[in-house]
Amino acid sequence: MWKNSKPRAYVRKAADYEEYVFNGKERCLYLAEGTLLIGTVAYFFYRSVWAFLLLMPSIFFFLQHKKKELAEKRRKELCMQFKDALLSVSANQKAGASAENSFRGAYHDMAMLYGEESSICRELYAIDKGLKSNIVLERLLYDFGCRSHVQDIIQFAEVFLTAKRNGGNMTEILAETAGTIEQKSAVDNEIDVLLGARKLEQKIMNVVPFFIIFYISLTSRGFFDVLYHNPAGVLIMTACLAVYLAAYKISGKIVAIEV
Numbered sequence: 001m002w003k004n005s006k007p008r009a010y011v012r013k014a015a016d017y018e019e020y021v022f023n024g025k026e027r028c029l030y031l032a033e034g035t036l037l038i039g040t041v042a043y044f045f046y047r048s049v050w051a052f053l054l055l056m057p058s059i060f061f062f063l064q065h066k067k068k069e070l071a072e073k074r075r076k077e078l079c080m081q082f083k084d085a086l087l088s089v090s091a092n093q094k095a096g097a098s099a100e101n102s103f104r105g106a107y108h109d110m111a112m113l114y115g116e117e118s119s120i121c122r123e124l125y126a127i128d129k130g131l132k133s134n135i136v137l138e139r140l141l142y143d144f145g146c147r148s149h150v151q152d153i154i155q156f157a158e159v160f161l162t163a164k165r166n167g168g169n170m171t172e173i174l175a176e177t178a179g180t181i182e183q184k185s186a187v188d189n190e191i192d193v194l195l196g197a198r199k200l201e202q203k204i205m206n207v208v209p210f211f212i213i214f215y216i217s218l219t220s221r222g223f224f225d226v227l228y229h230n231p232a233g234v235l236i237m238t239a240c241l242a243v244y245l246a247a248y249k250i251s252g253k254i255v256a257i258e259v
Contacts, residue, residue: 017150099164
């Protein structure tokens with residue numbers, strides 16, 4: 001919608017923050033974690049090596065879930081870094097620098113604050129390179145907003161473009177945007193504190209069924225034998241697994257509150 005009313009984004013090879021690519025260490029870690037999880041499910045629900053092999057393809061969904069979680073975490077970090085970058089840009093503008101030079105100057109502040117390998121430093125470096133290639137700042141920010149998939153950055157790119165076209169007070173816009181992001185971050189933190197105990201309870205409840213099965217199997221050997229290695233038992237345990245996964249999904253949505 002709003003994309004159609006703005007100039008075409010400056011296309012370059014840069015990160016899309018809705019997608020996440022594992023590095024070598026992460027790939028090995030989450031493959032091992034997914035395999036262990038599938039092995040646990042296969043043991044407690046089916047007690048079968050064949051079940052483990054049949055469930056192994058589901059590791060793809062586990063890895064996709066992990067990528068989604070890590071991408072969301074990276075976007076939140078980018079939003080906070082962007083807020084600090086705007087404060088730096090606003091300070092530079094108050095000192096008399098142009099908008100373009102203010103964004104250039106913010107790179108050094110962010111490098112000291114977050115390191116040169118941080119997401120915001122990479123984006124500010126890309127903006128600097130784009131400006132040297134005679135790409136207008138509003139197009140670079142629009143491209144950044146498109147790739148970030150962060151609503152605050154997208155809205156800032158829209159406001160910045162409008163202000164550039166109509167001659168708005170850029171210093172005031174930058175300060176207000178940074179303040180808005182900071183307020184939302186404070187609300188997010190308050191919600192996290194209030195829901196901290198509930199999230200811990202949710203994690204505990206997710207593993208309670210496995211501990212119950214393990215405890216009963218340990219203290220009453222053979223109690224669950226009727227549920228394994230026969231068609232009726234497989235159907236019953238599959239239904240139980242489906243209910244467990246549904247409960248896991250619902251509990252995750254309950255404690256996931258966004259501002």
